[in-house]
Amino acid sequence: MRIAVFVSGSGSNLQNIIDAVQDGRLANVEIAMVMADRDCYGIVRALDVDIPTYLLEDRSTFSEDADHNLEGEDIDLIVLAGFLSILTPEFTQKWEGKIINIHPALLPKFGGKGMYGKQVHKAVLESGDTESGATVHYVTAGVDEGEIIVQGTFPVEKGDTIEDLQRKVAEVEKEILIEAIQKINLGL
Ligand SMILES: Nc1nc2c(c(=O)[nH]1)N[C@@H](CN(C=O)c1ccc(C(=O)N[C@@H](CCC(=O)O)C(=O)O)cc1)CN2
Numbered sequence: 045m046r047i048a049v050f051v052s053g054s055g056s057n058l059q060n061i062i063d064a065v066q067d068g069r070l071a072n073v074e075i076a077m078v079m080a081d082r083d084c085y086g087i088v089r090a091l092d093v094d095i096p097t098y099l100l101e102d103r104s105t106f107s108e109d110a111d112h113n114l115e116g117e118d119i120d121l122i123v124l125a126g127f128l129s130i131l132t133p134e135f136t137q138k139w140e141g142k143i144i145n146i147h148p149a150l151l152p153k154f155g156g157k158g159m160y161g162k163q164v165h166k167a168v169l170e171s172g173d174t175e176s177g178a179t180v181h182y183v184t185a186g187v188d189e190g191e192i193i194v195q196g197t198f199p200v201e202k203g204d205t206i207e208d209l210q211r212k213v214a215e216v217e218k219e220i221l222i223e224a225i226q227k228i229n230l231g232l
């Protein structure tokens with residue numbers, strides 16, 4: 045299975061996929077390309093292992109530019125990994141059922157436009173919820189509205205900070221993203 049990974053940030057989820065391919069947890073999966081909508085450390089991680097990488101900085105045309113780069117590459121799955129731009133309806137329609145995203149909360153709670161990174165953790169803490177987690181879902185034109193594939197949970201403890209949630213989310217994401225990709229890879 046050939047996958048393309050879209051990034052905007054540190055690329056910890058991309059690194060997790062790279063590691064899983066290299067150690068055999070993701071057998072017969074190839075990261076064919078990485079595309080970024082801004083200069084970010086995710087690009088460094090991709091270049092370190094010689095993955096073809098594209099920096100598409102014009103946000104107004106990212107979906108169109110990304111689609112152009114995907115043409116003829118036989119991509120089976122697009123993974124949004126810490127990706128922060130909203131893809132156009134045209135793009136999500138063309139690639140329907142082939143785009144997944146990882147979100148740092150238990151959707152459908154704490155999702156939608158404006159809900160990314162620390163904003164999500166802040167909202168979870170302010171809600172008083174005693175459980176949170178992360179979600180891998182299919183991507184549609186709406187933001188964070190697609191069918192849920194896998195979720196993982198952790199307890200939110202009294203006194204937890206945004207940084208505590210970031211750490212706990214990262215641990216759960218390491219598991220569920222690989223589980224989701226493998227599930228799709230196996231046609232389950
Ligand atoms: N069409 C879709 N595009 C994207 C989806 C999706 O479900 N449908 N998921 C997001 C990922 N995401 C949450 O998991 C998310 C990312 C970004 C935002 C957001 O509000 N972004 C800001 C801009 C932030 C920036 O560029 O620094 C905005 O659009 O105003 C919300 C949710 C990826 N794309």
Ligand SMILES: NCC(=O)N[C@@H]1O[C@H](COP(=O)([O-])[O-])[C@@H](O)[C@H]1O
Pocket residue numbers: 051052053054055056057058086125126127128146147148159160161164213214217
């Ligand atoms: N709504 C999108 C969103 O908030 N994505 C979140 O960005 C973080 C950094 O990812 P990274 O380290 O892989 O770049 C991850 O926790 C991911 O869930």
